[in-house]
Amino acid sequence: MAHKYDKVFRGTAFTSRTPQEVTVLDDHLFCLDAEGVIRRILGPDDPDYDRLVAAYSGTASFLSLAEGQYFLPGFIDLHIHAPQWAQAGTAMDIPLHDWLETYTFPLESKFSDLDFARKVYQDLVVTLLANGTTTALYFATVHKEASYLLAQICADKGQRGLVGKVVMDDREQNPEYYRDESTEVALADTESFIQLVQELDKTTKQGVYPVVTPRFIPSCTDEALAGLGELAKKYNTHIQSHCSESDWEHNYVRERMQKSDTFALHEMGLLQDKAVMAHAVFLSDEDADLFAETGTAIAHCPISNVFFSNGVLPAARFTAMGIDIGLGTDISGGFSPSLFDNIRQAVISSRMLEEGVDPSLPSTERGLPQSRITANEAFYYATAGGGQSLSLPIGRLEENYAWDVQVIDVNAPNAKLPLFDEGISREDLLHKILFLSRPENIREVWVQGDCVHKRK
Numbered sequence: 001m002a003h004k005y006d007k008v009f010r011g012t013a014f015t016s017r018t019p020q021e022v023t024v025l026d027d028h029l030f031c032l033d034a035e036g037v038i039r040r041i042l043g044p045d046d047p048d049y050d051r052l053v054a055a056y057s058g059t060a061s062f063l064s065l066a067e068g069q070y071f072l073p074g075f076i077d078l079h080i081h082a083p084q085w086a087q088a089g090t091a092m093d094i095p096l097h098d099w100l101e102t103y104t105f106p107l108e109s110k111f112s113d114l115d116f117a118r119k120v121y122q123d124l125v126v127t128l129l130a131n132g133t134t135t136a137l138y139f140a141t142v143h144k145e146a147s148y149l150l151a152q153i154c155a156d157k158g159q160r161g162l163v164g165k166v167v168m169d170d171r172e173q174n175p176e177y178y179r180d181e182s183t184e185v186a187l188a189d190t191e192s193f194i195q196l197v198q199e200l201d202k203t204t205k206q207g208v209y210p211v212v213t214p215r216f217i218p219s220c221t222d223e224a225l226a227g228l229g230e231l232a233k234k235y236n237t238h239i240q241s242h243c244s245e246s247d248w249e250h251n252y253v254r255e256r257m258q259k260s261d262t263f264a265l266h267e268m269g270l271l272q273d274k275a276v277m278a279h280a281v282f283l284s285d286e287d288a289d290l291f292a293e294t295g296t297a298i299a300h301c302p303i304s305n306v307f308f309s310n311g312v313l314p315a316a317r318f319t320a321m322g323i324d325i326g327l328g329t330d331i332s333g334g335f336s337p338s339l340f341d342n343i344r345q346a347v348i349s350s351r352m353l354e355e356g357v358d359p360s361l362p363s364t365e366r367g368l369p370q371s372r373i374t375a376n377e378a379f380y381y382a383t384a385g386g387g388q389s390l391s392l393p394i395g396r397l398e399e400n401y402a403w404d405v406q407v408i409d410v411n412a413p414n415a416k417l418p419l420f421d422e423g424i425s426r427e428d429l430l431h432k433i434l435f436l437s438r439p440e441n442i443r444e445v446w447v448q449g450d451c452v453h454k455r456k
Ligand SMILES: Nc1nc2[nH]cnc2c(=O)[nH]1
Pocket: 081, 096, 100, 104, 215, 216, 242, 245, 304, 308, 330, 333
């Protein structure tokens, strides 16, 4: 009899049900179709379970996890500057504005050289996959060709890439050596980039997507911002930018536009269901309401925020207000390519926000009550929250979602997790995985039903 499913996986999986609750699927079967979509999930009590195991086990379509191995959804990096991988871990000691001018713009300008771009982008995509990141929302550079090359590399290596050619057209704000030639060229390049990537997408299984990407308001003219809003609408694309990241940026926009970043971006047609704004640390309640109403998501980048944001995102409050939130590494404002590291920092930063950090103040005045997030919530942001933010069926191990997973091995050689209690609860085990896993524990990574990384 012909097999109904393209692949069947057997093992224990963790997946978020809500921001606070994780579902454990103990020794379940995950049945995929040829498109790499989960069509059926069944537990050992299901009457079909034994029949399916008997039919598929021993075939090339069946993969069963060993003791100590678990499925987690692949991570979704909701904010990452691909070219900045080349400077990750350096220049963490100066403010955002100086950092952009002294380090970042000179580096990004080098991506006019396609050979250099290829070297950096290939290394980054492979590294992200090895860190369990199955989908990434990338800023590239102003260069159309190199931005397209990044989309091609994602297509080639099997990562779901959402890629933006960055727009920086303001002649006063951007250095002559690194900006769009003119507003017209910025818009024309963006439009042809969108068309090229939408064509490329048709050749991939996992999907690659063009993203309308004004770097941030300070680097764009009003005309470019409005034109980009129209292009996003015309081609139904995702949108990304930075919003209210730091005191300097937030105040610059207020002075130039006489309104907040959020309201200015909204006026330009840049807030919508498929829009993701990085940081958003300084949103007022009115700004936050507008995010929730328009379906605009926040890419929370907790490591980067320590260095560049002058504050901590009140993630718990914004989640309660109904805003979609995902996690971003913000390479290289953040130094780490790992969303495990960012899960940890999201929890740590939220605790510091809640408790406060100035010991000279009485405890009652030190912090912002009810700001802490749990490890479950940070896990949600890195997975289901990211999928929700992008309006894509990813980030959950549920029927009709893509099979994007990482196989975690708690007994990996040289990276064994400290597990000495055989009766450990499933939730405690997940928390150990979240706080202690290293790349060595990520045994395999799958995107849209295909294996894209395997540790030797
Ligand atoms: N963190 C960060 N903030 C920005 N704001 C504008 N550009 C950037 C960037 O590259 N990184």
